[in-house]
Structures are given as structure tokens and as C-alpha cells.
Amino acid sequence: GAGVSQSPRYKVAKRGQDVALRCDPISGHVSLFWYQQALGQGPEFLTYFQNEAQLDKSGLPSDRFFAERPEGSVSTLKIQRTQQEDSAVYLCASSLAGASRGQYFGPGTRLLVL
Amino acid sequence: ILNVEQSPQSLHVQEGDSTNFTCSFPSSNFYALHWYRWETAKSPEALFVMTLNGDEKKKGRISATLNTKEGYSYLYIKGSQPEDSATYLCAFIANTGNQFYFGTGTSLTVIP
Numbered sequence: 001g002a003g004v005s006q007s008p009r010y011k012v013a014k015r016g017q018d019v020a021l022r023c024d025p026i027s028g029h030v031s032l033f034w035y036q037q038a039l040g041q042g043p044e045f046l047t048y049f050q051n052e053a054q055l056d057k058s059g060l061p062s063d064r065f066f067a068e069r070p071e072g073s074v075s076t077l078k079i080q081r082t083q084q085e086d087s088a089v090y091l092c093a094s095s096l097a098g099a100s101r102g103q104y105f106g107p108g109t110r111l112l113v114l
Numbered sequence: 115i116l117n118v119e120q121s122p123q124s125l126h127v128q129e130g131d132s133t134n135f136t137c138s139f140p141s142s143n144f145y146a147l148h149w150y151r152w153e154t155a156k157s158p159e160a161l162f163v164m165t166l167n168g169d170e171k172k173k174g175r176i177s178a179t180l181n182t183k184e185g186y187s188y189l190y191i192k193g194s195q196p197e198d199s200a201t202y203l204c205a206f207i208a209n210t211g212n213q214f215y216f217g218t219g220t221s222l223t224v225i226p
Binding site for chain 1: 118120148150155156157159160163203211212213214215216218
């Protein structure tokens with residue numbers, strides 16, 4: 001299909017393990033966003049890319065979180081030394097330009113840190 | 115951090131009932147409000163993009179209204195069906211940037 005895809009869909013990690021979450025946006029979409037949704041909460045903004053440039057990373061909760069989009073298409077969100085509080089659904093969204101006209105979301109990666 | 119609130123948190127209705135829920139957001143720096151429908155294990159699906167005060171949009175049995183001066187939007191579902199069961203999220207966009215500020219969602223269960 002032509003939608004946003006994310007992998008893996010589910011990830012179980014042991015505390016202290018590093019994880020990498022992948023997002024494949026819709027082809028041609030310039031903007032890419034990452035969100036974190038903890039249980040019982042709404043999605044919270046993590047970071048935003050325009051092409052390969054990371055324009056806003058103000059939502060990343062700690063320096064253990066790192067995101068990249070080296071060629072302006074696929075993006076990876078990396079979490080180092082995972083902690084239990086990192087357990088959440090990580091959503092990726094893409095759009096043609098910015099957020100104002102709407103975003104297309106992937107199905108999310110559900111991360112459980114034991 | 116902007117405060118976007120949704121109520122109720124969850125709702126159970128009988129098939130055929132009509133229902134509505136609320137999204138409250140800051141009345142200043144408004145740019146747009148989005149409504150999404152999110153079924154379990156699927157991607158959030160865009161329902162409406164609302165930008166003008168007084169906007170009223172409709173998609174089948176679902177409609178939404180917008181009041182930017184007082185900072186709220188209502189989502190209405192007429193004649194609820196079991197397939198309407200999902201979490202309904204609203205997201206506020208300020209005119210100061212590209213961030214979406216999501217509410218916590220309203221979880222709707224329609225009982226056959």
C-alpha cells in the first residue's frame with residue numbers, strides 16, 4: 001500500500017537494551033513527525049523533520065532518544081539504554097509540508113520494556 | 115505545553131444511539147483543529163480538518179463543529195454503529211509552529 005509503515009509493530013526489550021524503530025513515510029512527503037503515546041495519554045510530540053533536516057527535537061524526553069532521517073525519506077528513532085518508562089506506542093506521521101494540512105499516520109510500534 | 119482536553123474519557127452507547135464528545139483547546143494562537151479516529155491496531159485516520167470559527171463539517175453520520183473564540187469543538191455521531199467503536203482524538207495546531215497537541219482521546223464503544 002501507499003501508506004506510512006512502521007516496523008517492528010511490537011518490540012519487547014530488556015531494560016538497558018538499545019532499540020531502533022523504523023518509519024517509512026509516504027513517498028514524496030517532505031515532513032515527518034514522531035510521537036510517543038503512553039498508556040492512557042494522547043500522543044505527544046517528539047521530533048519533526050523536513051527532508052533530512054531535524055527542525056524540532058524539543059519533545060525528545062532525554063538524550064537517550066535520537067532520531068535521524070539521513071536521506072530525507074526513511075527515519076529511525078533510536079532509544080539507548082531503555083527504561084521501563086519508555087514503554088509506549090511510538091507513532092510516525094508524514095505530510096506533504098508541515099503539519100497544518102494534516103498528517104498521515106503509521107500504525108505505530110508498541111514498545112514494552114521489561 | 116498547550117493543554118488540549120477531551121471529554122468524556124470513555125463512553126459506552128447502544129447501537130442506534132446518537133452521541134457527542136468535546137475537545138477543548140486554547141483560544142489564542144489558533145491555526146487548525148484536526149479530528150482523528152483510531153481503531154485498535156490500525157493507523158489513526160483523519161476525519162476532519164477545521165480552520166474557521168463556526169466551521170461545521172460532515173462525513174456520513176459523523177459531524178463536527180468548531181468555536182475558536184471559546185476554544186472548543188464537538189464531534190457528533192448520529193445513529194452509532196458497532197463499527198464506530200474507536201478512540202477519537204483531537205489535535206490542536208497553533209499558529210506558532212508545526213506541532214500537533216493531542217488530547218487524550220475519547221474511547222467509544224458501541225454495544226450491538
